[in-house]
Amino acid sequence: MNTSSNTADKSAVIVPIDIVYNITYYLANDRVTLKSCSLVSQEWHAVARKHLLSSILVHNAREEHNLSGFHRFVLEDPSSCHFITTLRIAHKGSHWNTIHGIYQILKQLPRLRALAIEHLHVLDTAECAHRDVMLPISLELLSLTDCSAATSGPQVDWHPFFDLINMFPTVKTLFLLTYPTTKVGCAMHYESPEIRLEDVDRAFLECLNQRVDLSEVASLVLLPRAHLRHFQPTLSGLHSLKSILISADASDIHFLGLRSLTSLEVIEFEVYVFNLMLVQSVAPGFTAKLRLVNHVLETLPPSSSVSSIRIYLRTAYINRGDFEQFPGQINAVEWGALPSTVASLRNLSMLAIHLDPSLPPIDATDRENMDPALGEGLGASAQRIRSKFDGMKVTVLSHGRAI
Known part of the structure; x- marks a missing residue:
């Protein structure tokens, strides 16, 4: 027993602290390292971009990083689109977009599995209003946080985000933080908006009940920050919960x-x-x-x-x-x-x-x-x-x- 123990002790190697620091540095900067490697040769580029492009953040801090810049990128290099599995759109400020414009991007991403959109303002335009367009993509996660829309009329029984929601045949996990979804197969998170008027929230929930299939939802996280009285019809429809x-x-x-x-x-x-x-x-x-x-x-x-x-x-x-x-x-x-x-x-x-x-x-x-x-x-x-x-x-x- 002692011999075995001594052998195990001798096999242990203490890594010098400077090597540990170098390892942690490169781990924290792995995307930078991969990007540098991808410039060495076509072989390195083919390997590296699979990891570099798996998760994309689109924001409006710089023009080449906003939605328009990302749209140009996917059109100029269609082969890269097959590596993108996670897309996060974080647009703070007064930049407005259309659901049709987002659709033109999403249809180029056949392997997309997670879509998170934050602080996006959407215009209701005749170009895309009430158009049902289906994408051949089943999402693992759809998350919409603090998104808003400017509708062209006084109606509150329809919301432009339903066009985005209806693009996907199924969604495994849905985060409804201030708005939207499609058929949900596993989990749903709902948080009623703090700043929305009660009649607007009621109309949205009525539209949600009409247009979204929640019959297979197995898990629900209900985080009410404002009013909840109009959620009961939605809750009653969750027969598999x-x-x-x-x-x-x-x-x-x-x-x-x-x-x-x-x-x-x-x-x-x-x-x-x-x-x-x-x-x-x-x-x-x-x-x-x-x-x-x-x-x-x-x-x-x-x-x-x-x-x-x-x-x-x-x-x-x-x-x-x-x-x-x-x-x-x-x-x-x-x-x-x-x-x-x-x-x-x-x-x-x-x-x-x-x-x-x-x-x-x-x-x-x-x-x-x-x-x-x-x-x-x-x-x-x-x-x-x-x-x-x-x-x-x-x-x-x-x-x-x-x-």
């Missing part, structure tokens, strides 16, 4: 009903309390939002197939010096009717309550930052929470570890 994460930020979350979601198995709630200065506001904030959580769970029939419920209790803007008061605040939370509502779900096998991950670690995994006193307090709080759910198996976690 198996998991849902709901942020309890919206005051009108009580408009949501889960009764029609017969395939639902996992429900997650994010309960945020935004505490700017006073830690005393944490307990009432959690109590009020847990009432909303309970209201949503009450819409589930006792025979529901839900087997797992996870509740994340999170705070924001708490001072590190106030962490020691957190266990006391958790103890002051009123759980109300939530324990009895949860107990009525016959197929439920797991209830997990996750405490704020911003808390310092309470075990020996991080000795420098761990807080034994906090750990003792949270341990008592966890026991108190479990006592509220008498007879049920409840797991209380901090940093992913049961306490």
